[in-house]
Structure formats: structure tokens, C-alpha cells
Amino acid sequence: GAGVSQSPRYKVAKRGQDVALRCDPISGHVSLFWYQQALGQGPEFLTYFQNEAQLDKSGLPSDRFFAERPEGSVSTLKIQRTQQEDSAVYLCASSLGAEETQYFGPGTRLLVL
Amino acid sequence: KNQVEQSPQSLIILEGKNCTLQCNYTVSPFSNLRWYKQDTGRGPVSLTIMTFSENTKSNGRYTATLDADTKQSSLHITASQLSDSASYICVVKAGTGGFKTIFGAGTRLFVKA
Numbered sequence: 069g070a071g072v073s074q075s076p077r078y079k080v081a082k083r084g085q086d087v088a089l090r091c092d093p094i095s096g097h098v099s100l101f102w103y104q105q106a107l108g109q110g111p112e113f114l115t116y117f118q119n120e121a122q123l124d125k126s127g128l129p130s131d132r133f134f135a136e137r138p139e140g141s142v143s144t145l146k147i148q149r150t151q152q153e154d155s156a157v158y159l160c161a162s163s164l165g166a167e168e169t170q171y172f173g174p175g176t177r178l179l180v181l
Numbered sequence: 182k183n184q185v186e187q188s189p190q191s192l193i194i195l196e197g198k199n200c201t202l203q204c205n206y207t208v209s210p211f212s213n214l215r216w217y218k219q220d221t222g223r224g225p226v227s228l229t230i231m232t233f234s235e236n237t238k239s240n241g242r243y244t245a246t247l248d249a250d251t252k253q254s255s256l257h258i259t260a261s262q263l264s265d266s267a268s269y270i271c272v273v274k275a276g277t278g279g280f281k282t283i284f285g286a287g288t289r290l291f292v293k294a
Contacts (some may be wrong), residue, residue, distance in 0.1 A: 072224070101280070110185075110270050110284030111225070124280040159224050166280055167213075172224025 072173035074160050080179045081150045089145045089176045093162030100143050101170060102135055103159040111159050117143060118166065150180045183208040185273050185285035193291045198261055202288045204254040204271030212276035216245050216256045219268045219287065228256070228269075258290075266292045 073092045081087050093100050098119055103111035104127075113127040119140035128135070132150075137143040147154055157177050161170035185206045194200050206214070213232045217225035229238040229245040231254070238245045242265075244257045256269055268287040275281070 103284075108286070110272075110286045112284065113281045116280035126279070126281060161224070169227045169230070172226070174223055 072160055072162050072171050074158075074173040074176050076176060077174065078177050078179075080181065083151060083180055085150050085180075086146065086148045087150055087178065089147075089158050089178070091143045091145070091160030091162075091173060093141065093143070093160070094171055095141075097162035097164055097171075098140075099163040099166050099168070099170075100137060101161045101163075102143070102145050103161065104129075105157040105159055105175070107156075114145070114158075116166070147178075150178075152180050154178060155180045183273075183275060183283050185271055185283050187269075187271050187285035187288050189288060190286070191289040191291070193293060194261055196261060196263055196292055196294050199257065199259050200261060200290065202256045202258075202269050202271075202290070204256070204285055206252050206254070206271070206273045206283075206285075208252075208273040208275050208283055210276040211249060211252070212274040214245075214247055214254050214274075215272045215282075216243070216254075217270040217272060219270055221267070225270055261290075261292045263292050263294060266290060 100117040102114040105111040116124040117137040132148045134146045157175040159175045161172045163170045188203045215230045216228045219225040231247045242259045247254045270287040271285040
């Protein structure tokens with residue numbers, strides 16, 4: 069596609085629900101990053117994939133957060149048993165390589181009630 | 182702790198005027214520094230990237246400077262336009278071999294007609 073796409077754009081979940089956020093990177097981009105952006109703050113790194121390999125998950129805040137990219141293209145960020153503090157915009161970015169310019173998607177805005 | 186601090190938090194200028202945004206970081210060792218522009222409701226877009234040996238990098242009306250000794254960077258916007266209204270985020274990557282990047286909270290710029 070022309071750019072990185074994410075779905076859904078908005079998600080409202082009740083506390084305790086599981087959610088799955090999808091990222092479609094730019095075709096051919098090896099690297100994929102997930103970020104969490106709280107209101108009024110800069111994004112914070114969650115995890116990094118090189119193709120299907122998750123090389124860095126040091127930013128995942130708890131074991132309720134899980135990300136996968138099984139075929140090295142589309143990625144899913146799953147949050148189990150959501151809590152109110154999970155409310156944020158979740159951004160996905162892809163790049164040709166880890167050191168190359170990252171192209172961001174529009175984000176998924178998650179609201180946990 | 183690796184941190185990126187930006188100032189001012191927000192800024193209002195008249196169309197056609199120049200402005201300078203500041204970024205101070207404590208990230209060490211240093212790999213590179215990027216400035217991103219983030220429009221409301223959209224993902225960040227890369228403006229410039231600088232490595233340790235680069236002092237200045239321009240992209241149209243945007244000029245970024247880097248002083249690696251004092252760990253400071255600035256983004257200068259010349260002849261501002263209404264479309265420059267956005268958040269400008271400073272991002273630093275540590276040279277530790279990992280994939281994590283550290284984002285500042287951003288400077289919110291408002292350009293008025």
C-alpha cells in the first residue's frame with residue numbers, strides 16, 4: 069500500500085476485555101515498531117520486529133501485552149485484561165531497516181472504560 | 182536515566198515569523214537524533230536525522246542543529262506557514278545496539294494568521 073495502515077482507528081473496551089490492534093506496514097519493509105502514546109506525551113517504544121522475529125520487547129509494560137508478526141508482514145498487538153491505564157494511542161511504524169526512516173501509521177486510539 | 186527534554190512545551194507565532202524549538206538529551210552513548218512533525222490525529226513524520234558528526238541538517242524551511250558535546254539540538258522553522266501548526270518531537274537513539282528510541286514530549290506549535 070501507499071503507507072502504513074492501522075485498524076481499528078478507534079477502540080472502546082470495557083476494563084478486563086481483550087483487544088487486538090492490527091498494523092499493515094509498507095510492503096517490503098523489514099522493520100516494524102510498536103509505540104504507545106499517552107495524551108500530550110511523545111510515543112514510547114514497545115517492541116521491534118525484524119521480519120517475523122521479535123528482536124526487542126523491552127518496552128512492553130506487562131505480560132498482558134503481546135505482539136506478533138507471524139509472516140513478517142502484518143503485525144498484531146494484543147492487550148489482555150485491559151486496564152484504564154492502557155488508554156492511549158498505539159502507533160505502528162515500519163522502515164526498510166532498523167536505522168532507516170520510520171513511517172508511522174495513523175494510530176489506534178484505545179479507550180478503556 | 183536516558184531522557185529527552187523539549188522546550189517550550191507550546192508556542193504561538195504569527196504566520197511568516199521564524200521560531201526555534203529546543204531539545205536537550207541525556208541519552209548515552211548517542212547514535213542519532215531525529216526531529217518529527219506530528220499533525221493532530223496522525224502519526225509522526227520524519228523531518229531530519231543527524232548523527233554524531235553532523236552539526237546542521239536542512240529540509241526546506243526546517244533546519245536542525247546538533248551539539249553533541251552539550252547534548253543539545255534545535256529545530257529552526259523559517260517563514261512559518263499555517264500548515265506548520267503541529268507537534269514537533271525530538272527523538273534520540275542510543276548507541277547500545279538495541280532498537281529502542283526515546284521520544285521527547287514534543288513542542289506544540291500554533292501558527293496564527
